[in-house]
Amino acid sequence: MMERGEDLGLSLSLSSSLAPRRTHHVAMLLHAPERRFLEMPLLPAKQSEAPGADDSSLRGGSDDEDGGCGVDGSRKKLRLSKDQSAVLEDSFREHPTLNPRQKAALAQQLGLRSRQVEVWFQNRRARTKLKQTEVDCEFLKRCCETLTEENRRLQKEVQELRALKLVSPHRYMHMSPPTTLTMCPSCERVSNSNNNNSSSSTAAARNAVDGGGAMICHRPIAVRPQQS
DNA sequence: TGCATACAAAAGATTACCTCA
DNA sequence: ATTGAGGTAATCTTTTGTATG
Numbered sequence: 001m002m003e004r005g006e007d008l009g010l011s012l013s014l015s016s017s018l019a020p021r022r023t024h025h026v027a028m029l030l031h032a033p034e035r036r037f038l039e040m041p042l043l044p045a046k047q048s049e050a051p052g053a054d055d056s057s058l059r060g061g062s063d064d065e066d067g068g069c070g071v072d073g074s075r076k077k078l079r080l081s082k083d084q085s086a087v088l089e090d091s092f093r094e095h096p097t098l099n100p101r102q103k104a105a106l107a108q109q110l111g112l113r114s115r116q117v118e119v120w121f122q123n124r125r126a127r128t129k130l131k132q133t134e135v136d137c138e139f140l141k142r143c144c145e146t147l148t149e150e151n152r153r154l155q156k157e158v159q160e161l162r163a164l165k166l167v168s169p170h171r172y173m174h175m176s177p178p179t180t181l182t183m184c185p186s187c188e189r190v191s192n193s194n195n196n197n198s199s200s201s202t203a204a205a206r207n208a209v210d211g212g213g214a215m216i217c218h219r220p221i222a223v224r225p226q227q228s
Numbered sequence: 229t230g231c232a233t234a235c236a237a238a239a240g241a242t243t244a245c246c247t248c249a
Numbered sequence: 250a251t252t253g254a255g256g257t258a259a260t261c262t263t264t265t266g267t268a269t270g
Contacts, residue, residue, distance in 0.1 A: 080258085
């Protein structure tokens with residue numbers, strides 16, 4: 001996780017970035033307004049022009065001094081160029097986290113402060129995770145819909161079998177097993193009742209109709225002895 | 229060896245700026 | 250010209266892992 005060796009190697013160049021963190025620890029003991037005061041740059045950044053009027057304060061810096069705030073404390077927002085974004089994206093694809101050496105090199109290549117590269121990677125990881133969460137959520141939603149539909153179908157099938165059993169028990173006893181998929185709640189595997197397990201699945205389906213509600217389980221321990 | 233502490237880095241949450249319809 | 254939504258850089262807080270005494 002943390003590369004102390006790398007850190008030590010860069011201790012000189014990063015010394016300015018360590019200072020704010022130390023301040024931060026002290027600041028943790030203070031209330032928010034006091035903290036903000038503590039964290040304000042000692043020398044206000046000179047630029048207070050319109051956004052984008054002079055990006056040099058945001059792009060040119062080679063150290064991690066805070067140069068992103070105007071005199072009034074308002075944030076200046078950097079807009080990465082397409083080229084910068086592309087390089088960052090490529091780098092992210094290669095390794096989603098950077099060691100200090102890579103970070104510094106990337107920052108130098110792009111003319112950004114290493115803190116900005118670091119922030120970009122943090123946000124990028126967050127976006128990736130959010131996207132993945134959305135994908136997972138969508139997948140689970142589909143699963144839920146499928147299972148709900150399957151459950152509805154099975155309920156209907158059981159109902160029909162019960163009706164058939166009442167109307168013509170003889171035909172019910174000799175009918176082929178229902179064409180259902182059955183999921184074992186224990187091992188969570190699905191099997192087709194018409195396939196290899198036909199004898200036990202027939203029993204299971206019939207058991208459900210007969211009130212037993214048995215399922216087919218792939219685990220030997222869960223297999224019920226068939227009643228004839 | 230186990231524990232407390234400090235530190236660094238990353239994740240998570242939030243804010244604020246900017247663009248665009 | 251105004252406004253609301255969405256994207257995202259920046260900031261703040263919490264969590265986690267490691268080193269050290």
